Amino acid sequence: MIFDHLKKSTQELHNEAEAYNDASKVLDNSITVEEYKDLLITNYGSYKPLENFIADNNDVLNNGFSSFAEFHKSKRIEKDLKCLGIISADLELPIFKPNMVNLSYLLGIIYVMEGSMMGGLMISKQMQKCEHLTTLPDQKFFNREVTQTLERWNGFKEKVEDIENQINTEEITSGANDAFAFFKKAHIFYSEKKFLFS
Ligand code: HEM
Secondary structure: OHHHHHHHHOHHHHHHHHHHOOOHHHHOOOOOHHHHHHHHHHHHHHHHHHHHHHHHOHHHHOOOOHHHOOOHHHHHHHHHHHHOOOOHHHOOOOOOOOOOOOHHHHHHHHHHHHHHHHHHHHHHHHHOOOHHHOOOOOOOOOOOOHHHHHHHHHHHHHHHHHOHHHOOHHHHHHHHHHHHHHHHHHHHHHHHHHHHHO
């Protein structure tokens, strides 16, 4: 029930995210290595501050969700960036300003981070057809771990459904909306930087 609601209430934000996301250059197979670097940096700046917030509030999460507070995405992006000569610690990150701190809000944020990996699977499939990316080593973030990714996503949804009586619908929706808004903020943050320095 809660996931039907989240999916419906964030549908427009998702459509918007698909439209502005630089991954479209992967989907039409035209992306260059430089553009791919930018795509990874934007993703890093999107996940890392949200993961920091989740990890800092792991005690609020509890309920067996600690595997979702482990820098699962940013650690992978750090490795991919390193192979391209970029030290992630040197990157400037946008700041995430939460509107509240409670279990439902945190789960709304995790919903967006984990759900976004469905798009990640589509992107990693298309990456195999990008002629400019053929020299890249095995990618850790946009990977082909289809089974594990789906298991993680379904596992998250089951865990949330198990504690649905503890979830406040408005707060979880607020977390999801704020996470979508933060992805957009990160996109704008790095687009403006590129514009200033190009
Ligand atoms: C080019 C970019 C993207 C593509 C092609 C894409 C594609 C997809 C696809 C195919 C699904 C599975 C839909 C389904 O099972 O019905 C999905 C789910 C999802 N995506 Fe994206 N996505 C993209 C970007 C994003 C971004 C940037 C975010 C987060 C800010 C995001 C968040 C989500 C969420 C939360 C779900 C789960 C929806 C649900 O089943 O409740 N996506 N996406």
